[in-house]
Amino acid sequence: MTVAQQAPQTESTKPPSPPPQSRNGRWSGYTCLLKARMLELKREPEVVFWVFVFPLLLALGLGIAFRNKPADVTSIAIIQGSGASDALAMIENSPRHAAIHAQILERQAALQGLRLGKFDLLVVPDGKGGFEYRYDPARPESVLSHAEVDDTLQRAAGRKDSLSTTTVASSEPGSRYIDFLIPGLIGMNLMNSGMWGVGFSLVDMRQRKLLKRFVGTPMRRSDFLLAIMSSRIVLMVIEIGLLLVFGTLFFHMRVLGSWGTIALLGAIGSVTFGGVGLLTASRAQKIESISGLINLVMMPMWIFSGVFFSYERFPAVVQPFIRILPLTALNDSLRATILEGASLASQSGRLLVLLLWGGISFVLALRWFRWT
Amino acid sequence: MPAAIECRDLRKTYDGKVEAVRGLTLSIAPGECFGLLGPNGAGKTTTIEILEGLLAPTSGEVTILGQTWNTHARELREQLGISLQETRLSEKLTVRETVELFASFYQDPRPSREVLEQLQLAEKADSWVGKLSGGQRQRLAVATALVGNPRILFLDEPTTGLDPQSRRQLWDIIRAFQRNGGTVLLTTHYMDEAERLCDRLAIVDHGVIIAEGSPADLIDRLGGHHVVEFSVSSNGDQHAKDKWNALPSVESVREEDGLFSLSVREPHLTIPALLEAVGQQGSALLHLTTRQASLEDVFVRLTGRHLRED
Numbered sequence: 001m002t003v004a005q006q007a008p009q010t011e012s013t014k015p016p017s018p019p020p021q022s023r024n025g026r027w028s029g030y031t032c033l034l035k036a037r038m039l040e041l042k043r044e045p046e047v048v049f050w051v052f053v054f055p056l057l058l059a060l061g062l063g064i065a066f067r068n069k070p071a072d073v074t075s076i077a078i079i080q081g082s083g084a085s086d087a088l089a090m091i092e093n094s095p096r097h098a099a100i101h102a103q104i105l106e107r108q109a110a111l112q113g114l115r116l117g118k119f120d121l122l123v124v125p126d127g128k129g130g131f132e133y134r135y136d137p138a139r140p141e142s143v144l145s146h147a148e149v150d151d152t153l154q155r156a157a158g159r160k161d162s163l164s165t166t167t168v169a170s171s172e173p174g175s176r177y178i179d180f181l182i183p184g185l186i187g188m189n190l191m192n193s194g195m196w197g198v199g200f201s202l203v204d205m206r207q208r209k210l211l212k213r214f215v216g217t218p219m220r221r222s223d224f225l226l227a228i229m230s231s232r233i234v235l236m237v238i239e240i241g242l243l244l245v246f247g248t249l250f251f252h253m254r255v256l257g258s259w260g261t262i263a264l265l266g267a268i269g270s271v272t273f274g275g276v277g278l279l280t281a282s283r284a285q286k287i288e289s290i291s292g293l294i295n296l297v298m299m300p301m302w303i304f305s306g307v308f309f310s311y312e313r314f315p316a317v318v319q320p321f322i323r324i325l326p327l328t329a330l331n332d333s334l335r336a337t338i339l340e341g342a343s344l345a346s347q348s349g350r351l352l353v354l355l356l357w358g359g360i361s362f363v364l365a366l367r368w369f370r371w372t
Numbered sequence: 373m374p375a376a377i378e379c380r381d382l383r384k385t386y387d388g389k390v391e392a393v394r395g396l397t398l399s400i401a402p403g404e405c406f407g408l409l410g411p412n413g414a415g416k417t418t419t420i421e422i423l424e425g426l427l428a429p430t431s432g433e434v435t436i437l438g439q440t441w442n443t444h445a446r447e448l449r450e451q452l453g454i455s456l457q458e459t460r461l462s463e464k465l466t467v468r469e470t471v472e473l474f475a476s477f478y479q480d481p482r483p484s485r486e487v488l489e490q491l492q493l494a495e496k497a498d499s500w501v502g503k504l505s506g507g508q509r510q511r512l513a514v515a516t517a518l519v520g521n522p523r524i525l526f527l528d529e530p531t532t533g534l535d536p537q538s539r540r541q542l543w544d545i546i547r548a549f550q551r552n553g554g555t556v557l558l559t560t561h562y563m564d565e566a567e568r569l570c571d572r573l574a575i576v577d578h579g580v581i582i583a584e585g586s587p588a589d590l591i592d593r594l595g596g597h598h599v600v601e602f603s604v605s606s607n608g609d610q611h612a613k614d615k616w617n618a619l620p621s622v623e624s625v626r627e628e629d630g631l632f633s634l635s636v637r638e639p640h641l642t643i644p645a646l647l648e649a650v651g652q653q654g655s656a657l658l659h660l661t662t663r664q665a666s667l668e669d670v671f672v673r674l675t676g677r678h679l680r681e682d
Binding site (some may be wrong): 023024028029031032033036039040043044208209210212213214215216217218219372 | 421424425426427446449450452454456458459460461462464465469472473474475476477478479480481500516520
């Protein structure tokens, strides 16, 4: 009994052992920085909108606006006079009557209609059984209308083809505007979020003296930059994934390349633009100056790098300069991979452009970066 | 015992033109709370940032815990906690996440829960930083400095802009840190803070130390013991100042906007003589107060200006 009474007493007088002190490993700083960055991004609704939702809205809007429609009906006018009703009859009886919208008008109204773009072509009977065509060679639909109407009238008058030909209509997926657009939007999005996500947020931290505060701790600067790049890569996966899934579901895009290759390309693009963003932000002290700088860097690429339209429309003399822009290289290789299933090896030239931009930016940025 | 913080002939010139620090020498013993007191623009922030290893001096040597920044930066950072002036921490992280982030940088940090409790932030642990009051933010800033279990705490203007209760809370935290054996270096332009917290002070003005010692010592040496302030109805007399200076036990006279301040050792000798002199002059006393000398008076004596330009 005494023993039983004594036992609880010794239990309660024993001092509680302190909880073991946690020693942080080599990567605890990096892990915590990455976690903090992802939390901050998640809690910033504007960022979620601009990075994820906006590109989808853009793709939706542009894809619908520029969707492939059946060849347009052309509107023409036949000027009053003898022979006008014959022309109208020939057109209405031809197999192509659905594509040609013809009406007879008096001269002034017809001329004005051609001028204002209401009509693509004017047919003027010359009184001798023949016709004069009036069209505008600067307008593609006018040129097309001229060819089509002439062909229709000639056949109706009895022209026979001398050459035997067959026609095969081919409308492959991958050649629509939306197929061209989505890889371009992916590239543009990676550039935007890379430059703003890295460049802007670093200058903001510098202005708030947060960079200086971090540098006052044992935090390794390389861990800090690595955490920023890692968060870029995580976001990149989501950005690309969303756009491609959207494209395949809504617009029946066909992704020919392997997802692994696309992801790798996206990673290289992310890191490249992260590096360019880092370089842009290396000295700026205020968010006003970095905003101006980022726009200055990105603006030429929005226009020239083939995001919304092919850069081959630009004169030949600027083509070499366009090709060495990082966004051009990224867009071209994304298109090749997504639409044509090209291998990574075939894109080595463009990858080199990206890696050089990224590598040189990092080296210079680390030399010039103002931490305090 | 070797000094905790030491600097010799520290100089810092910005862009070859602005001399922020012009030859500063300090030696701070371990366990001491040392203050740099001075007005805005005196060079206090520049000095403390050089000592914190965040700014390179133009010339001069800095030794912290016997090591230099050039040779032992990583080791030193593990042992120091710093709180900068006006740091804005991430607004969208919670208090707990912020403290844990800073804790992750150190090899042997204190448990975050413990630090939050000590700084009375436990209730707000899951609130976003953006939602905190000024006093709470400042306590959070000090929490991030203390979580690494430092031996030296650097605080740049820790209570500027805070309400009186928050200031007192921070003072308690600083004193507790010192009681546990820590060394503190703080800068301030509040004389009450300097008097209450600091074992020793250096009064800094225009980049140089103009006086150094314990608060009581400085007041004693340079401030007189008491200050008698008064104003009279007619001050036309040019030699008024000399007359007041000649009163018994007066050490110095200062005039500002018609208000005379006498530095006095023994007011019971001076005041009756003052009343008599005023009566003889035919004037009337408009205002008379007497108070103990403070560091503000020391500063005014030394520089002719006030610590805070209000």
